[in-house]
Amino acid sequence: MIDLAGNLQILSEKEIKNIHNKSLKILKNIGIEVKNKEILEFLADKGAKINKDKSIVFLDEQLVNKALKNAPSSVTLYSRDGEHDLHLSGTKVYTGTGGTAVNIYDLNSNKKRRAESVDLANIAFLVENLENIDFYVIPVFADDYAKERADEIRFINSLSYTNKHIMGGVYSLEGIKKVIDYAVEIAGSEKELKKKPFISMITSIMSPLKMEADYTGYLKYIVERGIPVVAPPAPIAGATSPLTMAGTLAQMNAEALFGVILTQLIKPGARVLYGIVPTTMDLKTSSFRFGSIESGIMNAAGAQLAQFYELPVYNTAGVSDSKLPDIEAGYEKMGNILLSALAGANFIHDAAGLIDTGLTVAYEQYVIDNEILGMVKKVLQGIEVTDERLALSDIEKVGPGGNFLTATTTLKYMRSELYKQDLYNADRWEEWQKKGGLDAKDRAREIAKKIIAEKEEPFIKIKDKILPITR
């Protein structure tokens, strides 16, 4: 099979080098503010230049290169059933959910409400059953539990209903500990978990060029426990990074590299992804935009940068700024996901469920996005050119004016050459109207209901716990 991922080249090699050189200069001359004393001293020990008063770290090229050399160019994120392992490297493309939203459109009432613990379990089960969603980045914050329990509630409920790899943002050191301990129990031992980690975690870097005290501490702890991690910066072009895309890439690349470098200094060889979440600021309303085409362009370019460093990339595509699953959601999601996938991004998160600039998810949106992702993956297969597929002998046989309905190639390839879309409706107008004239969103909601109705026993057991943890 031809793999077209990586075929899209937004940046030339020279442009990549240009951006790389600027990022090096930023790391060396402008530096990163690290609001964590312990880490600051640790970095000084490792040879970084420090401005103590301003808590700024400067990394020279030598240190950068040394640390990056240790970072793995291939990271496998495991699934619990072994069926959905993600081999992140090169230009292999995997797509999945993202978060963290606070609202959800209720599946039955279709009204917007706060997301709750039960939604974590339901969406996990939905994702388990949608074939083009490869992993589960925990998508919502549950409003029905205190923030202190957020990590536990989010991971445990997710683990209860999907075997796919689970990644999540984290909220407290206590929470992280608890989640990893539960994962150890599920895996059987710490060693087993480290061998095949089926969970991973997201911390963050603040743009521009800053690491918060808490998140820096979380990152260190996660790395020490051997859990894969990503620390993505999320610059908003025009607000927290230069308005120009090239400028945002230069700054974001410095930030993303810093995250990777830090993990490698803590533990050489630690499993880490080069993470990016570039967005743009809307100049009319001053609100930030996730669904802008520039966000898609920068994410595709970011994948090229990661490929330059031979680092697996976590990037972002598929969040719509629309408040609902309308035509805008359709074109925004498709545009951005397609660009990232064609660029060969490895771990495209936020690619299912999210609307409303990331504040809201909708059950039907997962079903719709599963369809979008399937179409995009079909594109990655490209156009195969073989003698048989060039079909010269069939064209000769059929000749002018004939048809190919029973031609050899038709019978052989009719199932594999054309992508079958679940949501697609081939009815003629009259027939469609007779069946209620449902639009794609309505059809998707029916599919989501059907899947969730089949949810039964949780997939895991944890001692002394009744799962899932929902109210």
Add this chain to the structure above:
Amino acid sequence: MLDKGLPGESYKPFSKADLDRINESVMGILTETGVEVNSERAFELLKQNGAKVDEESRIVKLPRSMVEDAVDSAPSKVVLYGRDKEHNLQLEDNKVHFGTGGTVLNILDLDSGEKRKVNINDVANIARLVDALDNIHFLVIPVYPYECNDQNVDVNRFYHSLKNTSKHIMGGIYSKQGIHDVIDMAADIAGGKAKLKSEPFISFITCVVSPLRLDRDYTDFLMEIAEEGLPVAIPAEPLAGGTGPVTIAGNIVEMTAESLAGVVVAQLVNPGTPVLFASTASAMDMKTAAYLTGQVEMGLMHAGVAQVAQYYDIPLYATAGMSDSKIPDIQAGYEKAITSLLTGLAGANFIHDAAGLLEFCMTVAYEQYVIDNEIIGMAMRAVRGIEVSEDTLGEKVIKEVGPGGHFLTQEHTLKHMRDEFFQPDISDRQRRELWEEEGALNARERALKKAKHILADYKPQGINKKVDRRIKDKYANIIINEGK
């Protein structure tokens, strides 16, 4: 407004070796299988020029040199003019332009949303809407009004379009007389036929029937137009699994052979006449035999076809941006986006059907033009890519702002804010509270509002009054429908 004609060069599904193999297959078909030629005139012309013909079956086998000569003689650059210079389209290499397409009989009514037959006013209104929408670069006349028949439809479609847009107008045609009426009418507007020929603001579409058949009427039309020296697109429409091989590569091979057969005829009639290599290839629904327009394969096909056109160095009329959805819903959004982007990123020159169409290319909707104007704008922004320069890399401003600061009031931000981002028109950027206050409209409803607004207020350049009167006097079959 985004520049049209930006180079689409970042996406290439075929390797050079693939293209060579495709070319060999195409030549194999044209020289060995041949095409059925049902136009007497074309049959004789091909025969005279050395093609191997079979009088009985009407099969004509083209010598390879004849095909290669035609490919050479077809101009590698075709300029389609607008009546305003700013609307000129430079079709060559991998320069990308997007516009409308058709031809359909139904429309979703602007007020009721109900599906109904297209009328004369719709022809005018759509042209006016397109004139007002910046990212739609040209008008391929999209509809066939129910008041007309094949004898008077050409002059009506072109007249009402010319009256309402100064962008380039291309259209299918339905009678030989129609071709000449339309050319005369356009010549009158241009100030003479020589002027029209040197800066053609109208052009035509004929077709080759898949598989491998040059139909009598359309081939005769093609020859008339070639004789006149006006630009013409010669699309073939093999449907994978129906009238073409089910495999994408095979379908492209057949389409290429078909369109090139048309190019050969046009170049034999008038060497150097401007032609567009053209594809409306897609797949067929095996159950309903429908022409599928929203399938991802259609996007892949036309990205591939863009490379094939670049291989032959003939400007390409490609097809993308349609949807099989009945209404402008989320399905229409993702289907249109994927085919438009793939085709644009591959550098197709004249991407038609990219605005307005729904339901297997059987219906248009006013609001859909407004929405597709946005999708095209986004696709063009992606085609434009990222400018990397000392200035755009922003080292200075990053230093100035430093860790933890913000860029909102920086000069660098102000300097680039107008041209760096695509400015959306109907996409939602509102905070939820404000959005709810304004009626919680979805994108389709917002687009509908905008369409109504344009149709109520927008005044196109129109046709000079004296010329207009003369045209109306000359062509009594022009239908003027004042009411709705």
